Amino acid sequence: MHLPVRAEHAGIEPYGAPQLDVPVLLNVNENPYAPSPEVVATIAADVAAAAATLNRYPDRDFPGLRQDLADYLAGESGVRVAPEQVWAANGSNEVMLHLLQAFGGPGRTALSFAPTYSMYPEYARDTSTAWVTGRRETDFTLDPDAARAAIAEHAPSVILLASPNNPTGTALTRDVVEAVCEAALAVTPRGAEPGTSAVVVVDEAYGEFRRAGVPSALELLERYPNLAVSRTMSKAFALAGARVGYLAASTTLVDALRVVRLPYHLSAATQAVARAALKHSASLLAQVDALRAERDATVAWLRAQRPAALGGEPLQVADSDANFVLFGTFPDRHAVWQGLLDRGVLIRETGPDGWLRVSIGTPQEMTAFKDALVEVAGL
């Protein structure tokens, strides 16, 4: 017997990095700081209150959480949006699946710029949306003219821009995002009604880690009704296990997402956990500052190295506005990855050939990473 597996899924392995039991986990851009006892106490109390109502379905439109997220965004970025402009789901992965369900589909195209987050083609595949990529420059920035040309060529209905980008750490400048939004307004998406425009998704999963002076695309929301800026509680809020992602956009765009969501998709427990954590945004964001400093120190340290494996040439290290750093290039990156793993340090073998990505951990974890790399790569 053979199951009627869709042709595009035949023989495909489920997405995901190895979940290995090693002492130093620096492979999936998690926040290394577990919730503090204060945060745990608030979550426990609020989830207990929610538990007393679990015979009922949760609030389908979660206005309380949307209000709290709008307040948080106003504090973090200075941009105030209405609660109706906020959408949330089980991780920003699900938020982006909603976007593709609403605006992609058969006959339509999603466009991004490689190298970028490897889940994007999966959202496209699973919604029967054609997937195309333009190129980033060799320093992983995006050239506005190249972006405009790719949009004109492919006439996508959805454009996905990760900023800061995974796996490179690159944040986009404001003029690039503006150029993409303008080009998206001007294009009639293939497979869509005449008179419509493309949707631009700026994925700011790592937005809180951006360096001083780097703008958030939230600042452009007022001008572009076709723009969605997505965020997550998985990284800055150290809440990856809770599965909460969200976006801000025009109410028209959000209303289109409400059509495709499953009823009650955000459980009462999830809503309670998210709202409890948001009460502690100030202390959680203080940890983000520590991680940014550790990230900058890691970039500086890597840039100072002259690995024997590279004949004494310096390592290349991408500028990072995220909680991870991409570095290389190694003639045999797998050997370096394996050597680190043998020393109890798990990083990620991802990105263009020869590059490796390390998430920023605690100072102790970064010391373990550096010690292991010195041994493995002969620094």
Ligand code: PMP
């Ligand atoms: N966007 C980017 C660029 C990511 O790297 C990730 C997580 N690795 C996500 C979105 C999804 O995160 P989550 O579903 O945990 O919100």
